Amino acid sequence: MTTIQQRNDIPLLTMLEGEGVSHFKLREFENRDGLAMIHPATLTALEMVRRDLNTRYDETVWILITDAVRTRADQERLAARLGWTDEGGLVARRSRHLTTFGGIAVDLVAVVARTRTRAPQAVVGDVCRRYFDFVKDDYRDGHVHADMRVHAR
Numbered sequence: 001m002t003t004i005q006q007r008n009d010i011p012l013l014t015m016l017e018g019e020g021v022s023h024f025k026l027r028e029f030e031n032r033d034g035l036a037m038i039h040p041a042t043l044t045a046l047e048m049v050r051r052d053l054n055t056r057y058d059e060t061v062w063i064l065i066t067d068a069v070r071t072r073a074d075q076e077r078l079a080a081r082l083g084w085t086d087e088g089g090l091v092a093r094r095s096r097h098l099t100t101f102g103g104i105a106v107d108l109v110a111v112v113a114r115t116r117t118r119a120p121q122a123v124v125g126d127v128c129r130r131y132f133d134f135v136k137d138d139y140r141d142g143h144v145h146a147d148m149r150v151h152a153r
């Protein structure tokens with residue numbers, strides 16, 4: 001049976017040190033209309049962050065993508081809620097989330113699977129800094145922004 005719910009239900013494979021790993025699906029990178037875009041460098045960085053957090057905690061840690069690619073319309077909607085950075089808000093006008101950058105940005109949180117508790121924002125931010133070009137981890141809702149602005153230029 002095929003249903004609309006299967007949209008983008010596609011495992012993404014990447015190579016880590018010669019070994020294929022697949023912990024993310026295309027659907028996790030959808031915007032609200034189902035548009036999904038993810039740069040391979042971003043996927044690889046996410047798999048490495050996941051691996052390092054699993055090693056650090058010595059148990060399964062999930063990476064939850066809270067936001068990925070955005071269209072102009074997505075961006076306008078978000079800015080209406082959170083404001084533009086040049087007006088004291090949280091949304092950058094040239095956000096790396098925009099489609100024009102090719103899927104290089106993700107917002108994420110990490111959750112320890114067994115206890116369902118979030119890994120601290122600063123811990124996740126530090127691990128992200130090992131692999132991503134740019135990381136911001138001081139958002140009040142606890143998410144971490146990470147992007148590949150240098151690698152994927």
Ligand SMILES: [Zn+2]
Pocket residue numbers: 067097105106107144145146
């Ligand atoms: Zn972000």
